[in-house]
Structure formats: C-alpha cells, structure tokens
Amino acid sequence: MEIFDSHAHLNWREEYKEDIDQVLENAKNAGVTHIMLASSTIEDSGIALELRKAKKDCGVKLSCMVGVHPEDACSFDEEAKMQLEKWLRHKDELGIVAVGEIGMDYHYEDCSPAYEAVAFIYQMGLAFRYDLPAVIHERDACEDMLFMLRSLHKQKLLREVPGVMHCFSGSVETAKILLDMGFYLGFDGPITFKNARKAPDVIRMCPLDRLLVETDSPYMAPVPMRGKRNEPAYVKYVVEEMARLKEIPAEEMARITTENAQRLFGKDT
Numbered sequence: 001m002e003i004f005d006s007h008a009h010l011n012w013r014e015e016y017k018e019d020i021d022q023v024l025e026n027a028k029n030a031g032v033t034h035i036m037l038a039s040s041t042i043e044d045s046g047i048a049l050e051l052r053k054a055k056k057d058c059g060v061k062l063s064c065m066v067g068v069h070p071e072d073a074c075s076f077d078e079e080a081k082m083q084l085e086k087w088l089r090h091k092d093e094l095g096i097v098a099v100g101e102i103g104m105d106y107h108y109e110d111c112s113p114a115y116e117a118v119a120f121i122y123q124m125g126l127a128f129r130y131d132l133p134a135v136i137h138e139r140d141a142c143e144d145m146l147f148m149l150r151s152l153h154k155q156k157l158l159r160e161v162p163g164v165m166h167c168f169s170g171s172v173e174t175a176k177i178l179l180d181m182g183f184y185l186g187f188d189g190p191i192t193f194k195n196a197r198k199a200p201d202v203i204r205m206c207p208l209d210r211l212l213v214e215t216d217s218p219y220m221a222p223v224p225m226r227g228k229r230n231e232p233a234y235v236k237y238v239v240e241e242m243a244r245l246k247e248i249p250a251e252e253m254a255r256i257t258t259e260n261a262q263r264l265f266g267k268d269t
C-alpha cells in the first residue's frame with residue numbers, strides 16, 4: 001500500500017520531540033509514502049520547514065503548508081503577513097505546496113469572527129496569488145464560510161481547484177456546493193467512530209477522485225487507536241473505512257487517494 005497522509009501536525013514539537021524518528025519509521029513501515037505537515041501558526045509553519053529539511057532522508061516525503069489557523073487569527077498582524085510572503089516567494093525551494101491551515105472556527109471564542117474573516121480572506125488571497133491550494137478548516141461556521149467562498153468565486157479570486165476542506169464534517173448539501181467549486185474533501189479518524197453520522201453519507205456521495213485521507217495527528221486517532229496520540233501510521237484505518245464505504249479494496253483506495261493528493265499538492269516536493 002502507498003498512502004499519502006495529507007494532514008499531520010508532526011511539527012508540534014512537544015508532541016513528537018521524544019520520538020519523531022520512530023514516528024516517521026512507523027509511517028514508512030505502514031506504507032505511508034508522503035506526509036503533508038500541517039501548520040496552524042507562524043511558529044509551526046517555520047518548524048515544518050525545518051523538519052522537512054532535517055528529515056530529508058527519512059524515506060517518507062514531507063511537504064509543507066504555511067498559514068495561520070482561525071484560532072490564532074488575533075495574532076495575524078503585519079509581521080505575520082510579511083513572514084508568509086517571504087516564505088511563499090521561495091515556495092519551490094522550501095517545499096511549500098499549500099496555504100493552511102486557514103479558515104473559520106466559531107467553536108471556541110478565542111477570536112472574534114471579524115478577526116477570523118480578515119485572516120481567512122487575506123490568506124485565501126495569498127493562495128490565489130501564489131497559485132497554491134488552500135487547506136481549509138471550518139467548525140461551526142459553515143454559513144459564513146460558504147458566503148465568503150462564494151464571494152471569492154464570483155470575483156474570480158478562487159483557483160479552479162481551490163484546495164481541500166480538511167476534516168470535513170458537514171452535510172451532503174454543503175459537500176455538493178464545495179465539490180462544485182472544485183474542492184477536495186479530507187477525512188480523518190472520526191469516520192471510524194461508531195457515532196459517525198454525516199461523513200459516511202458524504203463519502204458515499206463524493207466522487208472517488210475528490211477524496212483525501214488525513215490523520216490530523218496528534219488528534220483524532222482512528223479506531224482501534226482511539227484515545228491515543230495519533231500518528232501517520234494509523235492513516236491506514238481511515239483508508240480501510242473509506243474503502244468499506246465505497247465498496248472497493250483498501251489498496252485501491254490508498255492508490256486513489258494518493259493520486260488525488262499528488263494531483264492537488266504535487267508529488268515531487
């Protein structure tokens with residue numbers, strides 16, 4: 001099996017500082033050939049870039065995204081914008097293949113919606129200008145998110161393939177709107193939980209060529225690892241569940257989702 005884990009926060013130093021080499025080894029042994037390092041702040045965007053460089057020979061390809069998560073939107077200031085631009089101007093040498101994770105999150109009230117909207121729209125602009133897909137996080141903010149995406153779409157400020165809606169947990173109707181805009185949908189551990197509700201229907205409906213698998217490590221470990229710290233090696237359980245829902249072999253699902261991620265992010269960085 002060849003699997004592309006398209007969302008893992010291995011660049012959270014405290015979570016993996018003791019055993020990062022073991023985690024990468026486990027991933028390799030589980031058939032993971034490519035990991036997309038997910039970032040949520042300027043600091044961990046920088047750590048992702050360092051980690052990619054430091055682990056060049058680990059046997060698993062590492063790619064990076066840079067961006068500021070909605071929970072940190074209050075810290076999205078001039079300095080943050082300048083740093084992102086500085087990296088994006090050298091995206092090819094640095095292995096930056098996406099802007100993320102960015103988005104809207106009304107679940108925690110860390111930051112007012114207005115701050116989040118400013119940071120989100122600004123970073124969507126960066127993704128458009130530097131011709132990169134966006135990795136988007138949305139929680140409890142679906143309506144506003146769709147409103148902004150539709151506006152960007154109308155103003156022709158969205159790429160033809162705008163990016164991925166990461167850890168998608170929305171309805172079939174929302175999924176259809178996003179698919180029409182050209183988005184991919186990423187799914188994680190929760191699809192393996194007994195109480196998974198909307199995701200199975202969305203996966204059954206979603207065209208095979210728009211599905212991505214993710215771990216969102218260290219969060220959301222899939223069954224049978226639920227409750228533990230997550231790591232990319234466990235992405236195979238997400239692949240297996242997705243294959244079961246689509247009624248195809250797991251190897252086939254691994255191959256398809258790897259091709260999808262390579263189409264979206266590129267395969268050589």
Ligand SMILES: [Zn+2]
Pocket residue numbers: 007009038101216
């Ligand atoms: Zn994430």
